[in-house]
Amino acid sequence: MSEPLPFVQRPVPASAGIGLRAPHIERVLAERPPVPWFEVHSENYFGAGGAMHAALARIRADYPLSLHGVGLSLGSADGLDLEHLATLRRLVDRYEPALVSDHICWGEIGGVHLNDLLPLPCTQEALDLMVSRVQQVQDALGREFLVENVSSYLSFRHAQMPESAFVAELVRRSGCGLLLDVNNVYVNSVNHDFDPLQYLRAMPHDSVREIHLAGFTRKDRLPVPLLIDSHSRPVADDVWSLYEDALALCGPTPTLIEWDQDIPELEVLLAEAGRAEERLHACRAAIA
């Protein structure tokens, strides 16, 4: 097989991109919409070849690309799956993405994968473990790695620090970048009753390389409010407002619209990205 041509370096701009999902790939290839950048789920491209890779190579040739993982299970007490990490490394070498990320969570224990973004206790032990894991990943990939704060539906009684301190310390100590999911901050602020603005203020703003936005759903008929990070709806008004606060703190930052369930027409995602772009524009104007 002939060696593929190297890709041109394409940094992700401080504009609003969209998460590229299977139902839209064909249209994106045919129509080349003016999207500033795309993000894909890394594991969807863990297969060795085939149509998915052919499409991604064409997209990478024309658009900046971010690889966003959901399966590395960074915070598992068991240790990293080195085969998973090696596959990610090959994918990174193949596509030379501008950004590579995964989540501050765990998903595997005792060889069983729960294939979910499960919450870590905000303890010193979990923090120390996450710091060493992120360093291990950055060493293996030979580049900066981003970690994302996740939505959660419970917290642990033996937590020793607030989530915001856990995230900020992890980024500071491991020297990684932060993928700040503003929707997840909002969801957790409702689920765990904290001030989301205070959370944003506690973040290491210089390390925020990317922002995620998505829609949540609300659980009804419960004695307390509970939001689920469903990625199935438009971004909520309160989250747009919190996004403006995040931009004011971090400056213009690459922003991604995520939609993973009940995926609508591409136009709906482009319109959501447009709403983010308006706010990025206002942020740029404010600092100019």
Next chain:
Amino acid sequence: MPAAPRLHELQQGFADAVLGRSDAVAAWVDGAGLEPTARLRIYRNTVANTLTAALRESYPAVLALVGGDFFDVMAERYRLEHPSTCGNLQHFGGALAGFIEAMPEAQSLGYLADVARLDWLRQLTALSADAEPVDAVCSAAAAAVAPDSLRIVLHPSVHLLRSTYPVLTLWQWCQAPSGPAPRMDGGAEQVLLWRAGGDVAMALLDPATFRCIEMLADRRSVASAWAAATEVDDEFDLEPCLRDLLAQGLIVAFTNEESST
């Protein structure tokens, strides 16, 4: 109150709760207005839904044959007996065919396991590595090698399935299940799967051709593949078999080694 659990113990307890084995970890969950077990149940449901959705995606023909309700019950039992062992969901579900064979409720559906095998092989075919087919120069050079030492490297997307049921006919019927279902006593079918362009292609093979390609895929010599095929059908003709493989771009190398890259 006992000492706070270490991370490993907490995660094991959390997994036990999510898998429905024990809710003991609830003692360390802050209920904050809800029962701690109700909060754990949210994760139990999302984990179950994710894995069931992954199986539904990997096994569309099985789903079409048995319907959503039966499928989801089967998926629930399957994931507890064969938990996911990989952060990449594309690997989850590979043992479903064997699981179906052992399911008492599926005993009357003998064909179902083979339909599951075909669904799974289609996924493997779609995700296989890419490879360039051999060119004419290479093929001409191969013609000079004695057939008893010539071996063929097939495209990584090539997969084979032999069934005592009309599995491909049934699979195709599942794509638009209307009208009478195919007869299950319609005879055995041998299926070749490969990738054509970006799509998964499937074709029925006669038993001798199937045997020949099976031997070639096993990296046996062309002479022994031919011999094995003629045991199935003494009128088997090697030439059209190789010509079709070449024409579909499914031969990626010739070698005279027993194993080759």
